[in-house]
Amino acid sequence: MRQNTHDRYGSVARSLHWLTALIILTNIGLGLLANRLSMEALETKILLFSLHKTLGVMAFAVALTRILWALTQTRPAPLHPERRAETFLAETVHWVLYAAMLMVPLTGWIEHAATEGFAPILWPFGQNLPLVPKxxxxxxxxxxxxxxxxxxxxxxxxxxxxxxxxxxxxxxxSVLARMLRGAPAGKPLQQRHLRPALAAVAVFAAGTAFAIAPRDHDPQPAAALEQAASGWQVQDGTLGFSVVQMGAAVEGGFSDWTAAIEFDPDSGTGHVDVTINMASVTIGTVTDQAKGAEFFDVAQHPTATYSADIRPEGDGFVAEGPLDLKGQQVPVTLSFTLDIAQGTARMSGQAQMDRRDWNIGQGYDNESSVGFPVQLQVDLTATR
Known part of the structure; x- marks a missing residue:
C-alpha cells in the first residue's frame, strides 16, 4: 500500500524515511571526518567535502520530496496520545527534524555558493545559486x-x-514496526495541536540567534598599512589572484595594499613600489589555510613587496621587478593597459606566476589538488 492511513505508513513514506536516514547519517559521518582531517591530507579532505556537499544537495532534494509527499497524506496518529509530555516531545523532535533536513543542506549550499572554490559539488550544474552574492x-x-x-x-x-x-x-x-514494515498501530485523533511546531520554531530561532551572535574571541583585523607617499595617489583598486583547485578556478585577493607610483605620461616610464598586507588575504573557505605556514606563512612574513620599473611595450606597458614574497625574491613582469584623462589614470594589468617559485604549497607537488600557475589581476584608479 503506497498511501498512508490513520494507523500506518504507506510504502512511499517508509521508503523516503529510510532513504533520508541513510543519506543524513552518511553525510554526518563525512562532514565530521572531513573537518577533523588535517590539511596535510588536503586531497582527501577536499574529496570528502565534495562528497559531503554533493550528498547534501541530494539530502535537500529527498527531504523536500518527503515533506511534499507527507503534506498530501494522512498522518498516522501517535500510538500513546494519553502520554501528553512524551507525545509533545516526540512531535516537537519530528518538526525539528523536518526543518533541519531542509535548513542544514540549504545553509551549507548557500555558504558554498557565497564563497570561492574549495571542494566543488560533484555535478554539472555549476557552483552558484541565484541571488547569493560572492x-x-x-x-x-x-x-x-x-x-x-x-x-x-x-x-x-x-x-x-x-x-x-x-x-x-x-x-x-508497534511504533518501530509501523515504519519498518507498515504495521498498523494507533487510533484516529480528532485534533492535532500546533504547539510542537511552535516549539520547533522557537528552537530554530534560538539556534539562529546563537549562530549569528558576535563572538568575543573573533580575531581582530590586522593593522592597515599607511598610505605611501606617491606622485600618483591610488583612489581605489583591487588586487586579486586566481588558482585552479580540483579542476575549478578559485579567486582570492588582498584588501590592504599600497602603491607608490611615479610615472611620466610623456615618456611612458616610471617606477612603482607596492606593499601588501598578507594578513588581508581572502580566498573563500580556505583563507585560514592560505595564511598558514604551508602557503603564505603570514605569521613569519606579514608583508610582501614588489618594486618594478615601468616602460612602454607594444600597445600597453609593462612593470618589471622582483616580488619579495615569503622570503623569496623572484622577478615578475606585469603587463597592463593604461588610460589617462584629465589627471586620472585607470590601469588594468595581469601577471602569470608559479607558486613554487616562492615555496608556496610545497607539500602539494602535483596539480591534482592545487595548480602551479597563479594569475594575478590588478585594477586601480589613481590621480595626481
Whole structure:
C-alpha cells in the first residue's frame, strides 16, 4: 500500500524515511571526518567535502520530496496520545527534524555558493545559486548557521533514535514496526495541536540567534598599512589572484595594499613600489589555510613587496621587478593597459606566476589538488 492511513505508513513514506536516514547519517559521518582531517591530507579532505556537499544537495532534494509527499497524506496518529509530555516531545523532535533536513543542506549550499572554490559539488550544474552574492562575510555567517543547525540535526536524530529504541525495547509496542514494515498501530485523533511546531520554531530561532551572535574571541583585523607617499595617489583598486583547485578556478585577493607610483605620461616610464598586507588575504573557505605556514606563512612574513620599473611595450606597458614574497625574491613582469584623462589614470594589468617559485604549497607537488600557475589581476584608479 503506497498511501498512508490513520494507523500506518504507506510504502512511499517508509521508503523516503529510510532513504533520508541513510543519506543524513552518511553525510554526518563525512562532514565530521572531513573537518577533523588535517590539511596535510588536503586531497582527501577536499574529496570528502565534495562528497559531503554533493550528498547534501541530494539530502535537500529527498527531504523536500518527503515533506511534499507527507503534506498530501494522512498522518498516522501517535500510538500513546494519553502520554501528553512524551507525545509533545516526540512531535516537537519530528518538526525539528523536518526543518533541519531542509535548513542544514540549504545553509551549507548557500555558504558554498557565497564563497570561492574549495571542494566543488560533484555535478554539472555549476557552483552558484541565484541571488547569493560572492561575499566572505556572508559565507562566514552562513557557515556558522550551518554548523549550529547541523548540531541541532544531530541532536534531533539522537532523540528520534532514542525514542524509537524506547518503544521497541521498553514499551515493546508497534511504533518501530509501523515504519519498518507498515504495521498498523494507533487510533484516529480528532485534533492535532500546533504547539510542537511552535516549539520547533522557537528552537530554530534560538539556534539562529546563537549562530549569528558576535563572538568575543573573533580575531581582530590586522593593522592597515599607511598610505605611501606617491606622485600618483591610488583612489581605489583591487588586487586579486586566481588558482585552479580540483579542476575549478578559485579567486582570492588582498584588501590592504599600497602603491607608490611615479610615472611620466610623456615618456611612458616610471617606477612603482607596492606593499601588501598578507594578513588581508581572502580566498573563500580556505583563507585560514592560505595564511598558514604551508602557503603564505603570514605569521613569519606579514608583508610582501614588489618594486618594478615601468616602460612602454607594444600597445600597453609593462612593470618589471622582483616580488619579495615569503622570503623569496623572484622577478615578475606585469603587463597592463593604461588610460589617462584629465589627471586620472585607470590601469588594468595581469601577471602569470608559479607558486613554487616562492615555496608556496610545497607539500602539494602535483596539480591534482592545487595548480602551479597563479594569475594575478590588478585594477586601480589613481590621480595626481
Amino acid at each position: 561575499s566572505p562575510d556572508f559565507a562566514e555567517a552562513m557557515a556558522q548557521v550551518h554548523h549550529v543547525f547541523a548540531w541541532m540535526l544531530m541532536g534531533a536524530v539522537a532523540l528520534h533514535v532514542a525514542g524509537a529504541l524506547k518503544h521497541a525495547v521498553i514499551d515493546r509496542d
